[in-house]
Amino acid sequence: xxxxxxxxxxxxxxxxxxxxxxxxxxxxxxxxxxxxxxxxxxxxxxxxxxxxxxxxxxxxxxxxxxxxxxxxxxxxxxxxxxxxxxxxxxxxxxxxxxxxxxxxxxxxxxxxxxxxxxxxxxxxxxxxxxxxxxxxxxxxxxxxxxxxxxxxxxxxxxxxxxxxxxxxxxxxxxxxxxxxxxxxxxxxxxxxxxxxxxxxxxxxxxxxxxxxxxxxxxxxxxxxxxxxxxxxxxxxxxxxxxxxxxxxxxxxxxxxxxxxxxxxxxxxxxxxxxxxxxxxxxxxxxxxxxxxxxxxxxxxxxxxxxxxxxxxxxxxxxxxxxxxxxxxxxxxxxxxxxxxxxxxxxxxxxxxxxxxxxxxxxxxxxxxxxxxxxxxxxxxxxxxxxxxxxxxxxxxxxxxxxxx
Amino acid sequence: xxxxxxxxxxxxxxxxxxxxxxxxxxxxxxxxxxxxxxxxxxxxxxxxxxxxxxxxxxxxxxxxxxxxxxxxxxxxxxxxxxxxxxxxxxxxxxxxxxxxxxxxxxxxxxxxxxxxxxxxxxxxxxxxxxxxxxxxxxxxxxxxxxxxxxxxxxxxxxxxxxxxxxxxxxxxxxxxxxxxxxxxxxxxxxxxxxxxxxxxxxxxxxxxxxxxxxxxxxxxxxxxxxxxxxxxxxxxxxxxxxxxxxxxxxxxxxxxxxxxxxxxxxxxxxxxxxxxxxxxxxxxxxxxxxxxxxxxxxxxxxxxxxx
Numbered sequence: 001x002x003x004x005x006x007x008x009x010x011x012x013x014x015x016x017x018x019x020x021x022x023x024x025x026x027x028x029x030x031x032x033x034x035x036x037x038x039x040x041x042x043x044x045x046x047x048x049x050x051x052x053x054x055x056x057x058x059x060x061x062x063x064x065x066x067x068x069x070x071x072x073x074x075x076x077x078x079x080x081x082x083x084x085x086x087x088x089x090x091x092x093x094x095x096x097x098x099x100x101x102x103x104x105x106x107x108x109x110x111x112x113x114x115x116x117x118x119x120x121x122x123x124x125x126x127x128x129x130x131x132x133x134x135x136x137x138x139x140x141x142x143x144x145x146x147x148x149x150x151x152x153x154x155x156x157x158x159x160x161x162x163x164x165x166x167x168x169x170x171x172x173x174x175x176x177x178x179x180x181x182x183x184x185x186x187x188x189x190x191x192x193x194x195x196x197x198x199x200x201x202x203x204x205x206x207x208x209x210x211x212x213x214x215x216x217x218x219x220x221x222x223x224x225x226x227x228x229x230x231x232x233x234x235x236x237x238x239x240x241x242x243x244x245x246x247x248x249x250x251x252x253x254x255x256x257x258x259x260x261x262x263x264x265x266x267x268x269x270x271x272x273x274x275x276x277x278x279x280x281x282x283x284x285x286x287x288x289x290x291x292x293x294x295x296x297x298x299x300x301x302x303x304x305x306x307x308x309x310x311x312x313x314x315x316x317x318x319x320x321x322x323x324x325x326x327x328x329x330x331x332x333x334x335x336x337x338x339x340x341x342x343x344x345x346x347x348x349x350x351x352x353x354x355x356x357x358x359x360x361x362x363x364x365x366x367x368x369x370x371x372x373x374x375x376x377x378x379x380x381x382x383x384x385x386x387x388x389x390x391x392x393x394x395x396x397x398x399x400x401x402x403x404x
Numbered sequence: 405x406x407x408x409x410x411x412x413x414x415x416x417x418x419x420x421x422x423x424x425x426x427x428x429x430x431x432x433x434x435x436x437x438x439x440x441x442x443x444x445x446x447x448x449x450x451x452x453x454x455x456x457x458x459x460x461x462x463x464x465x466x467x468x469x470x471x472x473x474x475x476x477x478x479x480x481x482x483x484x485x486x487x488x489x490x491x492x493x494x495x496x497x498x499x500x501x502x503x504x505x506x507x508x509x510x511x512x513x514x515x516x517x518x519x520x521x522x523x524x525x526x527x528x529x530x531x532x533x534x535x536x537x538x539x540x541x542x543x544x545x546x547x548x549x550x551x552x553x554x555x556x557x558x559x560x561x562x563x564x565x566x567x568x569x570x571x572x573x574x575x576x577x578x579x580x581x582x583x584x585x586x587x588x589x590x591x592x593x594x595x596x597x598x599x600x601x602x603x604x605x606x607x608x609x610x611x612x613x614x615x616x617x618x619x620x621x622x623x624x625x626x627x628x629x630x631x632x633x634x635x636x637x638x639x640x641x642x643x644x645x646x647x648x649x650x651x652x653x654x655x656x657x658x659x660x661x662x663x664x665x666x667x668x669x670x671x672x673x674x675x676x677x678x679x680x681x682x683x684x685x686x687x688x689x690x691x692x693x694x695x696x697x698x699x700x701x702x703x704x705x706x707x708x709x710x711x
Contacts (some may be wrong), residue, residue: 034541034640130704179687206686211543215636216433217679218563219689224633239543239637246635249552250563266637270546403552 007058021094025335027325028084029318030095030105032072036264036311037097041119042067043306044298045094048322051301058329065322066090072097074104080215081108087179091335092116093239094321097263097314099123099181106130107138109362117141117325123185124363126149135364137343141324141359143317143369149362151189152378153372154158154281157387161375161396164389170257174229175204176220176244178236178342180212186235203227210239217247224253231257238266245274249403252402256399264312270381277397278378283313285376286382291354298352322349341367354391425678432677434562440666440673441570445631447650447665449624451498454651455596455660456584457617459509460520463528464650465643467622467678471629472638476544479633486546489630497626502619505598509618510611528644536640550635567621568631576624577663583620593617597660652697672696 028044030151031038049065057063066088070077083092085108093109096102097120109116118141121127124146129139143155162168175190177183187204195202205223208214217240218243224232232246232255240261248258259279269275286309289296298319302310310316324347329335332343345367348355355370361370377396384394425432446468453459461467474496475489504527512519551565570593584590596613604610606696636642653672657664672693 032541034536036542039540100697206682208690210637210642211639213649216435216439218431219677219686222431223683237543239545239639239642240635242545242547243636246547246552247563250554250561250565252554252561266543266545273549274547 013285019288024062025058025092025329026066026088026090027080027087027322028090028093028095029065029067030066030070030077030080030084030093031318032097032101035072035097037120037314038069038095039094039317040310040312041097041285043317044302044310045322047301047305048319048326050305052322052326058326059333063322063326070101070105071373072101074101077099077101077104078108081105081393085112085114090114092325092329094119094318094325096120099126102127105167106282113139113337114307115139115141115325115335115337115344117321117326117344119321120144121146123181124148125185125188126181128362128364131365134361137225137365138367139337140365141344141367141369142362142365143321143324143357145371145373146362146368147189148193149186149368149371150281150373151186151193154375155193156372157375158388161387165396168257169180169395170200170230172201172203172227172229173223173231174227174235175202175257176217176224176232176234176236177204177206178212178214178240179206179210180209183235184211190233205231207236207240209236210243211237215239215243215246218251221248221251221253224255225251228279229255231255231259231361233259233261235261238262238264238269241266241269242274245272249274251305252403254400254402269297270378270383275378275381277400279386279396280376280383281373281377282376282383283370284316285393286310287382287384288352288354288391291391291393292352294350294352295354303352316351316353320349320353320357324349324357337390339354340384347368354385418688427672429681430557430560433674434675436674437570437670438563438566438673439677440669440671441566441568441573442632442635443649443672444573444666444669445569446625446646447578447653447669448573448662449621449628449648450650450663451654451660451662452580452624455662456593457614458517458597459513459614459618460517460524461509461618462521462524462647462651463531463620464529464625465645465647466528467497467501467643468625468629468632468646469535469638469640469643470500470576471626472642473475473544473629475537475630475633476546476638479546481661485548486630486633490627493630494623494627495619495688496624497629498619501622501626502615505615505618510615512613513611520571525661528647532640532644539640541639541641543639545637546633548634566635567635570690571630572628573666573669577666578660589613589616604686649693652693656697656700668696699704 029042031041045065053062068080068084070080073354092115094117096118099121102121103126122144128146133139174195175187177187191202194200205220206219257279261281272403285316286299289299328340328344332339345359347359351357359367359369376384376385378382379394386396387393432629450464453461471493475486475493478489479486508523553565554563561646584594592608592613594608600610653665653668656668675692676689679685
């Protein structure tokens with residue numbers, strides 16, 4: 001019996017050692033694979049792995065990305081973490097998009113205490129709160145801005161745009177927001193960031209997204225039309241984009257600025273006449289290739305490998321997550337959590353998104369990457385960056401044209 | 405007599421409420437009517453299969469989704485307008501429905517209704533997942549100028565495109581009424597629905613009638629798939645909420661009461677828009693649907709007990 005216990009103890013000590021001394025470093029990537037963000041995110045992560053392995057790997061070992069599907073659901077996301085940690089024995093995690101799915105992963109992430117470089121989840125009230133403060137959440141490196149980061153950067157952006165382009169004056173803002181967690185948190189952040197100092201008059205109304213069985217925006221658009229906003233902003237999903245514009249046109253609702261903030265845009269949106277001069281919030285557009293060599297390098301490699309254009313900035317976030325993690329492992333010389341966390345804290349990564357990513361504390365967690373988003377505009381079928389000005393690819397076209 | 409008086413009071417109250425809403429916010433009636441048209445045009449084919457031949461089709465909305473996808477890709481490939489695709493979409497969906505019926509539903513007709521529920525629920529999941537795998541969950545939408553059509557009355561602008569759904573709903577209700585009462589196959593369908601064994605004894609090919617009615621319902625759903633595409637974005641799960649709503653509208657109208665679906669849809673469409681018209685009640689609009697079905701079922705139970 002004693003002999004058996006001794007053998008078991010040796011085995012338990014030896015297993016992690018063997019896992020770390022293999023020829024590959026396994027990374028678990030979890031996305032919603034049926035969604036464009038997950039499809040292109042996982043593809044971009046594989047591209048990054050391929051590039052790293054082609055240049056000799058990390059500390060003499062090849063990277064191996066094992067992809068799992070969370071189906072956009074919290075329970076499936078938790079199961080994916082369990083499977084990757086116990087069956088595949090990955091040494092770190094990347095991925096994520098929807099906050100509702102991400103929150104399901106957190107108990108399992110905490111249990112295995114491996115480094116996570118998260119590419120999505122903006123809801124602070126749901127995800128950041130669930131992660132909790134340092135040191136309990138120090139394993140978690142969050143690349144995507146939190147909702148309050150996004151709100152603050154938009155407020156900063158609009159201030160800067162109004163200052164630089166005096167013809168653009170915003171006093172009244174109307175937010176049409178989808179009824180779910182994403183829309184509600186956007187509404188709360190908008191009220192807080194734009195309405196707090198009374199510089200702006202804010203109003204808003206919820207709508208049922210087409211994605212959840214809605215698709216009739218007449219009531220919310222009429223409320224917006226009655227309010228006569230300078231800036232009309234909608235926070236919903238890609239399924240809402242064209243129907244919202246069509247129904248706005250039907251009631252001749254023409255705000256001075258028409259802005260959408262979905263996580264992605266429908267295929268071919270740029271080729272629609274209705275897209276003309278619609279503004280948007282985002283992180284990246286192919287137009288940045290002209291001004292940012294890292295963006296062009298990523299874009300060309302992605303198009304060459306997959307013969308399609310990256311249509312969502314989540315592709316770049318996933319690509320960045322692999323590169324940042326690889327740099328961290330290189331510096332730490334191990335995937336052991338404490339050493340890797342320390343190495344990642346020294347990250348200074350020039351992203352194709354057009355900024356240098358470092359990790360700083362946010363409201364609750366210790367490791368927040370990007371805090372600023374961009375203000376863009378659809379011009380002649382392409383997304384052009386308006387702000388930050390250092391990444392700008394075009395000047396704003398103002399006001400939004402009257403419907404013909 | 406009492407019933408007649410009650411109906412008169414109800415009609416008077418409805419008319420008064422409509423006039424009040426029209427004076428307060430005419431757009432509510434306009435939008436409510438159009439929304440009701442969409443609900444009714446999708447629900448009536450379900451009313452046909454559920455009410456007449458008693459097939460519980462939980463894949464109803466998913467068949468519409470498949471028709472919408474087929475129409476979208478046909479239109480993208482050929483440059484055809486989805487309005488021109490209404491008849492081909494109806495024909496293709498009917499043929500698809502016939503095949504699905506012969507391969508699956510036919511074999512569960514004599515089984516308990518729960519088996520039909522599980523079977524059609526399985527078909528719904530299979531269709532959604534198949535489309536998801538083939539086209540991902542990315543949304544697709546055709547951009548059509550005419551869907552933004554509107555008329556100006558005074559200072560107000562009223563969208564009008566969705567009246568096409570109202571027209572189709574009325575066409576479906578009237579057409580089905582004529583089909584069921586004036587055609588041999590329609591009368592046979594009613595007979596099969598009332599007494600399949602008796603219908604078989606008098607020489608009606610019961611399975612053929614079931615299949616034809618199912619295919620006819622899917623033809624109507626297929627046509628709606630093409631029309632739906634004019635107004636809405638499509639994605640794999642777009643049909644599922646309409647299955648639920650259609651099921652409830654059929655239940656509210658009373659199983660087998662196809663014209664009643666028009667009334668139930670009107671009630672739902674207008675109620676939703678009234679609630680959305682007020683700031684404090686906007687979030688409650690979705691609950692109307694559940695309140696309506698609970699109220700109707702409770703009302704019927706009380707009435708049944710009294711009788």
